[in-house]
Amino acid sequence: MTVNPVEAPINILLVDDEPKNLMALETILDSPDYHLTKAQSGEExxxxxxxxxxxxLVLDVQMPGLGGLELAQLIKERKKTQYIPIIFLTAHYAGDEHVLQGYTAGAVDYLTKPVNPAILRSKVAVFVDLCRKTALEESNRALQKEITERQLAEEALQERNVALENAAEGISRLDPQRHYVTVNQAYAASCGYQPLEMIDMEWQRTVLPDDQEQLMAAYQKMLTQDKAEVEVRGVRKDGSLFYQQLVLVKTNDRQRRFTGHFCFMRDITARKQAEELIKASLHEKEVLLKEIHHRVKNNMQVICSLLHLQSGYIHDLEALALFRESESRIRSMAMIHEKLYQNESLARVDFSEYLSSLGSLLFHTYVANPAAVQLATRLDPVALDLDTAVPLGLVVNELVSNSLKYAYPEGRRGVVELTLRAGPDKQLTLSVCDHGVGLPPGFDLNNTNTLGLRLVNLLSAQLEGTLSVKSSDQGTAFELTFQESPTTKGSGMKINNGNPS
Known part of the structure; x- marks a missing residue:
């Protein structure tokens, strides 16, 4: 039970070195309204x-050791005790000089012994009444402060409740058993209920059963990490579904005991529907791109077939070679589109696989005696976009076909080596080597009359690469070094005024 400070007994300290004087003071002031404490010295x-x-404080002036005046001065110097009223008692110092000295030391009254009991009780009653009034005023001030603080807290709580109730985001609070305790209008509306209908409802009732395992995983995460997020499908009162993004925030009391959690909910159905439309649109575009690559490849195959059929009517060997070279170049480009059509990614082609297929096609096209000439490949796994794959494929077509046709004449045996190496910083190195007869004396890569090597030069520049060649009677080696993602825009050759450029 709390005692009212205004009604509680008032603490009074009686100080005198004579026990009989203390007993007399105690007898005079004996009252249930006072709590008397006795001390027989200034130190005590x-x-x-x-x-x-x-x-x-009722204090004797004359005491051995620490006297009354000295004690009074010490009391007034301390912040805690400086305002305690002191009534001095004396049997020896009744003159004006001594009285003035007592008041100077901090006394509020000065009585001489023997003390008149009625006067002492009257004076003590005055200060006790003053103390009670002061205590009452302090109590009233504290009470008023508490009332003001409570009013402010209630106003803040009311404002918060109004804000939560009218928030655009759904907000609910759930108990440790995962039942709804409070639900704002936005949360209830998203679920198709009125707020009061959801009080005490099980949380899982508003989530699709198929998604409740995912929901509970987020709940367990919140228990250990204080917060978790999850996207699940909600179930409205009418059974319709909607997508909801939930943020779970754990709540504890002052003793850090678990009291439930807040659930902040946002209806993301429109966003999910937009995502599904985007996915469907992307799928349609992928199908369309696959069909385009397929048709481009088929059209190029038709052109190759026409060139092949036409070559059957050509008897001039030089013209026949030109037809076959053109057919080979078209096939190398058609193969790129075929790989893209067959690949899951429509943006990049597995160029290592493409080179293996292209090398096999060129080998069977130009090598009459497979026992004499062989094609060896060492290819790092590399994926290239269309703008890089088409010109690089044409370069490989020209260099490998030249080596297969001219490096080992008159039945000589040997190997043509096709290498693709991936280096640091997306740097690629393509090399085509043989150990054949080599290039003609005085050969200048930058000044050649053959269309194939002119194409190699032009396409290397388009790739922003560095092309080098080493040749002797021990063989020829072409090497092209370039970055995987050149700044050149557009794929294949560029034709200006009928000439490759």
């Missing part, structure tokens, strides 16, 4: 003041 009184709180 000082210890009592250090440990307790007193409303009045």
């Amino acid at each position: 009184a000082l210890m009592a003041l250090l440990t307790g709180d007193f409303a009045l």
Whole structure:
């Protein structure tokens, strides 16, 4: 039970070195309204003041050791005790000089012994009444402060409740058993209920059963990490479904005991529907691109077939070679589109696989005696986009076909080596080597009359690569070094005024 400070007994400290005087003071002031504490010396009184709180001090002036005047000065110097009223008692110092000295030391009254009991009780009653009034005023101020703070807290709580109730985002609070305790209008509306209908409802009832395992995984994460997010499908009152994004925030009381959690919900159905439309649109575009690559490849195959059929009517060997070279170039480009059509990614082609297929096609096209000439490949796994794959494929077509046709004449045996190496910083190195007869004396790569090597030069520049050649009677080696993602725009050759450029 809490005691009202205004009604509680008032603490009074009685100080006198004579026990009989203390007993007399105790008898005079005996009252249920007072709590009397006795001290027989200034030192004992000082210890009592250090440990307790007193409303009045009745103090003898003349005491051995620490006298009354000195004690009074010490009391007034301490912040805790400086406002305690002191009534001095004396049997020896009744003159004006001594009285003035007592008041100077901090006394509020000065009585001579023997003390008149009625006067002492009257004076003590005055200070006790003053103390009670002061305590009452302090109590009233504290009470008013508490009332003001409660009013402000209630106003803030009301404002918060209004804000939560009218928030655009759904907000609910659930107990440790995962039942709804409070639900704002936005949350209830998303679920198709009125707020009061959802009180005490099980949380899982508003989530599709198929998604509840995912929901509970997020709940367990919140229990250990205080917060979790999850996207699940919600179930409205009418059974219709909607997508909801939930943010779970754990709540605890002052003793850090678990009291439930907040659930912040946002209806993301429109976003999910937009995502599905985008996915469907992307799928349609992928199908369309696959069909385009397929048709481009088929059209190029038709052109190759026409060139092949036409070559059957050509008897001039030089013209026949030109037809076959053109057919080979078209096939190398058609094969790129075929790989893209067959690949899951429509943006990049597995160029290592493409080179293996292209090398096999060129080998069977130009090598009459497979026992004499062989094609060896060493290819790092590399994926290239269309703008890089088409010109690089044409370069490989020209260099490999030249080596297969001319490196080992008159039945000589040997190997043509096709290598693709992936280096640091997306740098690629393509090389075509043989150990055949080599290039003609005086050969200049930058000044050649053959269309194939002119194409190699032009396409290397388009790739922003560095092309080098080494040739002797021990063989020829072409090497092209370039970055995987050149800045050149557009794929294949560029034709200006009928000439490759």
